Amino acid sequence: MRSRAGSIARITIALILLSVYPGCTSVNAPDGAKTVKDITICQYGDLLIYLPLYIAADQGYFEQQGLRVKFINGGGDDKTFAAVASGAAQFGVSDPTFTAIAREKGQPAVVVGTVVAGATYWGVTWKDDIKPTRTADGLKNLRIATYEAPSTNYALMAKTLKENAPAVGDARIVQGAYGSLLAMLKANQADVAMELEPVASTAVKEGAHIVFSYPEMYGPFLLTGIYSLESYRNENPEVTQGVVNALELAMRYAHSNKEGAIQVAKRKFPEIDPGVIANAVNRMISEKTLPQHVSMDQAGWENTVKVRVGLGDLKDPRAADATLDHSFSRKAVEQLK
16 A cells, blocks of 8 residues: 555645735625625535535525635645645635644644535445445455545545454455546456445446445545635635535535536536436435535544544644634524525
């Protein structure tokens, strides 16, 4: 398995280089109109599991909050945080534990809302002799493909195998780049691949079957949050509240209008089979990985932190405790009832 040191080191480098960052810019609107503020949100990548972001954009919820949002892709959890730390973006959307890791290194950042509320990886295989399992011992002696360390996908499987030894026998992780895991299955380089949606539903359409579910095993899990530097939050509380409000509206839309959410996803990802999109969104909603509200579940956060502490990426859980700021999400939930 590859070392996580390089990726964690990139956070350290970004923190050392950070001296100033640009705030959002204001654009003067016509007389009588509301001033619009331009902000940048750096996401890990264009991922269906980030559907609340795309609903907020598609349905005009950011604009309702006086915000004009530009999305950029970080290409990794550590790189996404580095974009926020360097000022390339005001908000980041990725694994929120990287904010706690950064806090330990002297760069305080805060998570202000939930984007993905479950560990959205499902184990898929084309091998008929591998049966569905709800427990780790069903993975005994298997080669399990995950994204490369220090990804959450890798971290979760490393934790699962470590905590369930010796029941898992010689089960081991085979690391691969995002987008390569199904090819690894087809080349017999792995037996099971832990995949996001819509890749899991794509594999099922091609004859694979799902044998393992992180959402079932781990329950509440703050897989993805939206965060900013602590200093940016302090200087821009109205912008921060507007972003969180837009996400809250998007999540309510998804759960009250599932077909509407599916249509947004189809518009965002027109290259993906419409049936795959529908199955994927239905799975995300039914397995509760697409949250009902932007507020952060404490149990889900603790489950997330335990993974990083267990792997040694995060040394002190107290740094994690200081990372969550519930005030904006709680206000959004209460005010937008």
